[in-house]
Amino acid sequence: MDNKLFITLTPGNTFIDRLTGKTKVRIFFLLIFILTFTWDIRIMLPILILSIVSLLSIKPDKKKNVAIIIFVLLMNLFNLFLTWVIKPNYGLEMVGGSTVLFRFTDFFIVTAETLWYFLVRLTKFMASFLLSLAFIQSITPSELAAGLHSVKIPYKICTIVSLAFRYIPDITRDFNNIRISMQTRGLELDSRKSSLFTRLKQYILILVPLIITSFDRVGNIANGMDLRGFGKNRDKTYYCEHEDTQGDKVLAPVVLLLCGILLTLIVLKILYKPLYEVWCPWI
Amino acid sequence: MKKSLAKKLLGTWNTRTIVGVAIGAALFGVLMNYGGIKVTTNTSLTSAYVIPAIVGALFGPLPAALSAGLGNCVADLIGGWGFWFDWSFGNFVTGYFAGLVGAFGADVENGVFTTKHAIIHAVLCIVGCAIGFGLVTPILTYLWYSSELTITWVQAQAAIISDASVLIVVGIPVLYALARRNARGTNLSKED
Numbered sequence: 001m002d003n004k005l006f007i008t009l010t011p012g013n014t015f016i017d018r019l020t021g022k023t024k025v026r027i028f029f030l031l032i033f034i035l036t037f038t039w040d041i042r043i044m045l046p047i048l049i050l051s052i053v054s055l056l057s058i059k060p061d062k063k064k065n066v067a068i069i070i071f072v073l074l075m076n077l078f079n080l081f082l083t084w085v086i087k088p089n090y091g092l093e094m095v096g097g098s099t100v101l102f103r104f105t106d107f108f109i110v111t112a113e114t115l116w117y118f119l120v121r122l123t124k125f126m127a128s129f130l131l132s133l134a135f136i137q138s139i140t141p142s143e144l145a146a147g148l149h150s151v152k153i154p155y156k157i158c159t160i161v162s163l164a165f166r167y168i169p170d171i172t173r174d175f176n177n178i179r180i181s182m183q184t185r186g187l188e189l190d191s192r193k194s195s196l197f198t199r200l201k202q203y204i205l206i207l208v209p210l211i212i213t214s215f216d217r218v219g220n221i222a223n224g225m226d227l228r229g230f231g232k233n234r235d236k237t238y239y240c241e242h243e244d245t246q247g248d249k250v251l252a253p254v255v256l257l258l259c260g261i262l263l264t265l266i267v268l269k270i271l272y273k274p275l276y277e278v279w280c281p282w283i
Numbered sequence: 284m285k286k287s288l289a290k291k292l293l294g295t296w297n298t299r300t301i302v303g304v305a306i307g308a309a310l311f312g313v314l315m316n317y318g319g320i321k322v323t324t325n326t327s328l329t330s331a332y333v334i335p336a337i338v339g340a341l342f343g344p345l346p347a348a349l350s351a352g353l354g355n356c357v358a359d360l361i362g363g364w365g366f367w368f369d370w371s372f373g374n375f376v377t378g379y380f381a382g383l384v385g386a387f388g389a390d391v392e393n394g395v396f397t398t399k400h401a402i403i404h405a406v407l408c409i410v411g412c413a414i415g416f417g418l419v420t421p422i423l424t425y426l427w428y429s430s431e432l433t434i435t436w437v438q439a440q441a442a443i444i445s446d447a448s449v450l451i452v453v454g455i456p457v458l459y460a461l462a463r464r465n466a467r468g469t470n471l472s473k474e475d
Contacts, residue, residue, distance in 0.1 A: 006361070036368070132360050156301055160349065163305030164312065164357055171306075171313050204453060207314075207330055208460060211337060214306050221306075222299040230298055 006064070006137050007165055011240075014058050015247055016138045021240065023248045023255070025147025028135045030258040035128045037265045039094075040279045041120050048127035055134040065133065076125050080118045091117045096276035097283050113280065120278050141165040146238035155236040163221075171214060178209050291386040294343020304350045307338040311354025312361060331358070332381070332446045335374075336404070336454040337461065339382015340391035347382025348375045369435075373420030373442075380411020381450055384458075391458055394466025401455050408450040416442040 011017050016024070031047055038044065055065070083090060091113025092098045102110040139147070145162035149155050187202050225231075244252075276283070294300060314331035334354065339347030352375030359367060384407060385391075389400035416439045424435045 136360060156296075157349075157353075160301055160305045160308065160353060161357075163302060164308040164353065167306055167309045168313055168357070168361070171309055175313070175317075203330065204456075207333070207453075208457060211310065211333070211457065212461075212464070214310055215303065215337070215341065218299060218303045218306055222297075222302045225302065226298050231301075 006060075006133065007168055008137055008140055009166075009169075011140055011143070012058060012138065014138075016054055016058050016134070018245050019247050019251070020242060020244060021139065021143030021145075021147035021238070022150040023147075023244075023251050024135065024139050025144065026151065026255050027251065027258065028131065029151075030255065030262055031131055032128060034258065034262050034265060035124060035131070037262070037269060039120060039124070039277045041123055042279065043261075043265075044120070044123045044127050048123055048130065051127055051130040051134055054138075055130055058134060058138045060133075060137050068133070069130070072129055073126070076122055080122065084114065084118070088114065090114050094276060094278045095280045095283060097280070113283075116280050117278055140240065142238060142240040146241040149236070149238065150241075156231070159230075167214075167217075171210070174213055175206070175210055178206050178213075182206055288386075290343070292344060294345045294347075294382075296346075300342045300346050303338060303342045304346045304353070307334050307346070307350030308354040308357055310334050311350060312357030315354065315358035316361060329445075330449060330453060332377075332449045333453050333457055335378035335381040336384075336408075336450055336458060337391075339378070340385055340389065340396075340458055340461065342382075343385055344379050344382040348379035351375060351378025351381070369420050369423035372423055373415040373439075375415075376419045377411045377415030377446065380407045380414070381454070383407050383411075389458075391462045392465055394462050396458050396462035401459075404455060404458070405451045408454070409447050412443045412447040412450070416446070 031050075035044060035047060085108075087093075088108050089098055089111060091111050094117045095113040097111075097113045098109075099112040100109050101112055101115075104110075141162040144165060145155075145158040148158045148161060182202075182205060187205065188198070311331045311334045314334065315329055331354065332351075335347040335351040338350045352371050355371040355374040356368075359371070381404075384400055384404040387400065387403045389396050389404070420442075421435050421439055
């Protein structure tokens, strides 16, 4: 659990790291919204390539990243397999065709359209996953708050987001400490030695102290923030929000361009409803 | 100390509440990712749904809703399945109902949580899950993605059943435990 977390607390020194929180947050959310609204692989593939490039450019910890990427890829493939088991002819609904490639029984068929739909869906999920992975490893919690504040989100909400990200590593550390100390007292968490139901019950034994220690901390943090005058004025500036760098100036038109693409997608979606959601080259 | 209705429905907003919501969202995000068993795709029997009940009991319904909604965004960001804002809004609505028990007289911070409150909490959780995941999420899914409504329905049913049962089966004992813990210092009377 502890090595699966990617929250950075100190900014790095690559091109993406040096950008202001404003630019990072704007580009990330625009790309995520575009990915959310489209099922067109012609738009998603460039975003996938872009997110791979940006992930490589921030020089992340290789071992950690490869492990989670393989894990998520396998999970997604398993999900696709489950979808196939429930509805082998899913491509007919989404793509609009059913060219049978292979036939196990009359129900379990493999069609080219279903495979195409699965490829599109995998692209969509992997693009948004890799984008999130690159984003979270290149931004610090304060920069995230500053970036959200730059798009006119009330600063109290921004503070909630940055505090939440700040405390995730602490919570996982507490979780591990509690788990280890409970195991020392004889709690069996090994799946081979205890049944699912006992493990569930023992899980609650870990959960309750975790919740109590986490919420006990609220008073201390709130006092610390009050002492520093949090919430006194209507607005707040961010220490980590520096002047625009060269990169921010270069990327400013890109932000506008992405805004344009997103608006076009939304307008198209309202005005023009295609018969089938997923674009396919042979239909 | 009688709270006004608006305060009961919106929660008291001060620095403590902001920190509480933040910690709740962080816990929700972590538990959503690592504290559950998969039921169907994208839905799981997760212990995360205890958090809105606790935040709601301590700070009020709107903080509970925010901690569930933002917590779902946090979970999406660190989890790696992409963003599903329709589900975040569903969680927001469910979180609101899960935290509403304080408006009916329960006061976990001062150790008041009786059987009556437990029953109200259970009813509210079922209603909240049904509205949040059975109504809000499918409508938003239809408006934003205009597809995959069959899968969303299956997921919504799984989410209603699993999350309502977590809120009731795990939530009520945890709320009792918190109330008992907080009740320790409340039987003191002021000496003249």
